[in-house]
Amino acid sequence: MNNIPGGRFYRNLGFYLLFLIIVISLATSLMQREAPPQVLTYSQFLDAVQRGAVRRVVIADRSISGQMLDGTRFTTYAPEDPELIRILRNQNVEIEARPPVEPSWWTRILSSLFPTILLIVVWIFLLQQIQGGSKVTSFVKSRAKLVDPEKVRVTFDDVAGIDEVKEELKEVVDFLKNPRKFQKIGARIPRGVLLYGPPGTGKTLLAKAIAGEAGVPFFSISGSDFVEMFVGVGAARVRDLFANAKRNAPCIVFVDELDAVGRHRGAGLGGGHDEREQTLNQLLVEMDGFDPNQGVILIAATNRPDILDPALLRPGRFDRRIAVPQPDVRGREAILRVHVRGKPLGKDVDLEVLARRTPGFVGADLANLVNEAAILAARKGKDVIEMEDFEEAIDKVIAGPERKHIIISEREKRIIAYHEAGHALVAKVLPNSDPIHKISIIPRGGVALGYTLQLPAEDRYLLTKQELMARLSILLGGRVAEEVVFKDVTTGAHDDLKKATEIAREMVCEYGMSELLGPLTLGRKHKEVFLGRDIAEDRNYSEEIAYAIDREVRALIDQAYERAKDIIVRYREKLDALAKELVEKEVLGREDIERILDIPQDESPSKGGEKVHESEHAAYWSDRSSQHGGE
Incomplete structure (x- = not known):
């Protein structure tokens, strides 16, 4: 507008006219007051x-x-x-x-000039559209945030626990820094890199680290930012994003949650799905149109690679697909060392023990754990974060905060203590079991009135049938202890029974561990891609096989139940001693548990010849009865 003579005057003309009308109205009303x-x-x-x-x-x-x-x-x-x-x-x-009252002179003037004023306002509005500064034209512009390379402070030193993934991505950094090294030998850098894995494993952090290491601009956008209710807007935003990227090359374009726009085509039913598919088509065209020498690399992250369109994953688009897994024990320890930087730690803090106590935790969980421990230490007025703060933070993250307001009767307290002691006793006696780290009967979270926790000696990626059978016995140990001691059972084993049933059914239907049905996988778990592929199970077996599955699941549960009952009855005195001290102290650590349960592990084979592995057993005592305040 500034390029047009008198543009500033025209742009403010509407304001001047409105101000004049207000002044005349006020003057008239004051004169007639x-x-x-x-x-x-x-x-x-x-x-x-x-x-x-x-x-x-x-x-x-x-x-x-x-x-x-x-x-x-x-x-x-x-x-x-x-x-x-x-x-x-x-x-x-x-x-x-x-005669009848006639309108005032300024009213007559205003009424006669109103059409002219309206035309002037419309003309100014249209002129602004032509100059390209309106919201209409910016509506189809990309919403990607451009981060200046000097402001990207994240490097590979800030990423820990996934060393293999970092090695894969260092080639991308090398290409951005020295592209001629690859072009001279005829190599072509991957046009796209797809990072996939569970939430919180560090996919977005990896993309920022690549930009920080390479020192190049970093475009960041979410897949949902492309899709709008108006058909064609998403495709226009894709074009605008890649046009900006080429102008800022070499650079990195990072698309988070790619599955929001890259889902399998053909499942749409019209409307917004048509817009999503048009956006995906444009994304495919732009990736194909990349000039390999331009130095624009697309990095995308998703938690669901199984629902992405195959055209995205073919060579020439996302050439390289890198899994970002959950960290192992050494990886968790390395991640903890990154997050405790700059934080005052007590001398008793052992990060190796904390890493072993947090199986299944990803980078985001560990960052939250360190922050929770710092908050707890500050709440207590400490100058350093001690080991007990980390222990309490782990319990809070896993089982929820303590519910100190709940008043539990002595009878229910004894039942809870025997329930958790039953889990611990079975886990102690079964061979090759992980050491029991902690037993608690302090109510936590929404429904947990107690829990038993074991620390794995090492990360394991395979489970044998014997190990799964041992897991079933440990889960059922609490229910067995209630039956043996009180000659009755409660609702407290609700969660244990649910987990045990799921494991037994997986053993029969997915792992082929049934002697009757043999090595078969029963049931298919793929559905419409737009519903996530795994909403329901497709039965591919007859009613006769379904009956056999139920019998086998019941047989596995019964076998594990009898094994747990044999242990509880054989070591009843140890069970009573553990439950008594648990009632008195409410929380028992490893030393107290080892002192009370000073018994050898059972090396005699049972009906299934079980050996136990429990990567992390947390058998939560679940009280579903509203009268006890369990909900």
């Missing part, structure tokens, strides 16, 4: 005339205004009354007749 007249009914007006209290009247059409003898002004509305003039003359009232 008087005390409001008294409103009379027509009957009151006639009575005043008959009394001789009216001095003069002004008649304008059917509106009558005037003044009393005492100076009071009044107004009223007169109907068709042919006798009115005669009555007024008989009372010697001064009469003035006026």
Whole structure:
């Protein structure tokens, strides 16, 4: 607009006109400012005339205004009354007749100029659109955030626990820094890199680290930012994003949550799905149109690579697909060392123990764990973060915060103690079991009134049938202890039974561990891609096989139950001692547990010849009864 002569004046013309109208209105109202007249009914007006209290009247059409003898002004509305003039003359009232009220001069001017003003305003608006500064044109622009390379402070030193993934991505950094090294030998750097893995494993952090190491601009956008309710907007934003990327080459374009726009095509039912598919088509075209020498690398992250369109994953688009897995014990320890930088730690803090205590934790979980421990230490007024703060933070993250307001009766406290002692005793006796780290009967979280926790000696990626059978026995140990000691069972084993049933059914239907059914996988778990592929299971077996599955699941549960019951009955004295001390102290550590359960592991083979592995057993005591406040 500044390029047009007088552009600033035209742009402010509407404001000037509005200001002038307001000034004229205020001036007119101030000049006419008087005390409001008294409103009379027509009957009151006639009575005043008959009394001789009216001095003069002004008649304008059917509106009558005037003044009393005492100076009071009044107004009223007169109907068709042919006798009115005669009555007024008989009372010697001064009469003035006026034509109907006409609009003021500024009102007439405004009404005549309104069409012209409207045309001027429309013309200014259209002129702004032509100049390209309107929201209409910016609506189809990419919403990607451009991060200056000097502001990217994240490097590979800030990424820990996934060394193999970093090695894969260092080639991308090398290409951005020294592309001729690859071009000289005829190598082509991958046009796209797809990072996939569970949430919180560090996919976004890896993309930032690549940009920080290479020192190049970093475009960041979410897949959902492309899709709008208007068809064609997403495709236009894709074009704009890649046009900006080519202007800033070499650079990195990072698309988070790629599955929001890259889902398998052909599952749409019209409407918004058509817009999503058009956006995906444009993304495919832009990736194909990359010039390998331009130095633009697309990095995308997703938690669901199984639902992405195959065209995205073919060579020439996302050439390299890198899994970002959950970290192992050494990886978790390295991640903890990154997050405790700059934080004052107590001398008793052992990061190796914390890494072993947190199996299944990803980078985001460990960052949250360190932060929770720091908050707990600050709440207690400490100057350093001690090991007990980390231990309490782990319990809080896994089982939830302590519910100190819950009052549990002594009888229920004994039941909970025996339940958790049953889990611990079975885990202690079964061979090759991981050491028991902690038992607690302090209520935590939404439904947990207690838990038993074991620390794995090492990360394992395979489970044998014997190990799974041992896991079933440990889960059922709490229920067995209730039955043996109290000759009754409670609702506390609800979560244990649910987990045990799931494991037994997986053993039969997925792992082929049934002697009756043999090495078969029963049931398919793929559905419509737009519903996530795994909403329901597709039965590919007969009713007879379904009956056999139920029998096998029940047989596995019964076998594990009998093994747990044999241990509980054989070591009843140890169970009583552990439960008694648990009632007194509420929380028992490894030393106390080893002292009480000083018994050898059971090396005799059972019906299944089980050996136990428990990567992390947390058998939560779940009280579903509302009268106990378990919910």
